[in-house]
Amino acid sequence: MNPVLQLDSIVKRFGSRTILDTVSMTVNAGEIVCFVGPSGTGKSTLLRCVNGLEQIQGGQISFEGTAVLPRSIGAVRKRVGMIFQHFNLYPHLTALQNVMLAPMVVHKEAKKTVEERARALFEKVRLSHRINAYPSQLSGGEQQRVAIARALCAQPHLLMFDEPTSALDPETVGDVLGVMRDLAKEGRTMLVVTHEIRFAADVGTRMVFMDQGKIVEDGDPRAMIAAPKTERARQFLSSIHG
């Protein structure tokens, strides 16, 4: 096994509220880990601690063998791509410019190389015809696929999706999930915070159920959905199955 990410009893507090309560887990290369659970249980915060958008108050995170610390965060962020619930595309740049910015500015790659790769990525997310559009001219689903291309263009070793379809119209959710399925087939390592249980069952190689800042259950997605071991997971999963 080849660990990409290791969380060792991490603790995250906002003031007196504990958001992550001594969470430990190891993610190996090629795993697609889906995080599920009630809102406010620290799933998104966990992702945000990995790339230093949040500081942890205790424990240790290591990514590809390097401790995630303020002084190493730049190197970690170069290898971790993040997709946000609200896309967070840069509104003053075209779709293509959004995708090319970080590889050119952060990774110092030549424009020609980056542009070739970016164009190939637009093909992959099926948006080649929208390459020169500004974010305001794109639908939510299109913006999220540009955001995925933007993350991919930096050639990350780990992709993190923070509720990627929660802000989308129902009819565009499928397009985004479709792109994510393609990525999963390529053997990428992915962390996905999602409420799409079907997606977790079909695509996930592992499901983590969190509640109140702790990992309550961690295992095979289909097995967990079919027969949750804990009462709390059973309640939650039956409530979102409807």
Place this chain on the structure above:
Amino acid sequence: MGYTFTLRTIYPYLGTLWQAAGLTLALSLLAIVISIVLGAGIAILRRSHSRLLRFIGAAYVEVMRNTPLLVILYIVYFAGPSIGIRLSSFNAALIGLSLNSAGYMAEILRAGLIAVAPGQFEAAHAQGLTALQTFRYVVFPQVFRTIYAPLGNQVIAVILASSLASAIAVDEVASWMETVGSTSFRFFETFVVAAIVYLVLCQAVNLGRLGIGRMLFRQGAVAR
């Protein structure tokens, strides 16, 4: 009252008018540039983590917005020498006008910074951009778009406010108006001519700003 309005009476003074208009323009444009730089510094102070720095920024803005420019010009020009700072009237006017305008510029820039969504900083940080790169490639272009229109108001306000420099003997357009009015006794004509000069200067600068804006911001890029 047998007053006949004839602009012809002003002709002999037009030579000095062009010089005066040039001085008004130079004073205003320099003050605008300096006050944008100063204002940016103050806007950044106002977003600092330090309470003291935030206070200093806020205090600066309130002092400048709540004191007449004329008083500030007097302080810089007349009170300066008593603490050993002796300035030419042009330099004193430039400093006073810049200090005053910086208070307004700071507020315009601060509003522009607030308008940048927090998600923009997060996306840039997550991609590994440094603080400086985030500012240069992500934040500044968005702030610049947001403030471009209110900036136009402030630019015009500075040009008009520069007329107060006549009070500390800068030979700009308002000063020309007072001198020519009192030597020719054609007050009505000189006032009208001065008004036209300000109108033309402001409109020229504003049209220039709009033209540059049209070149910089292509369609679609403004809305978010």
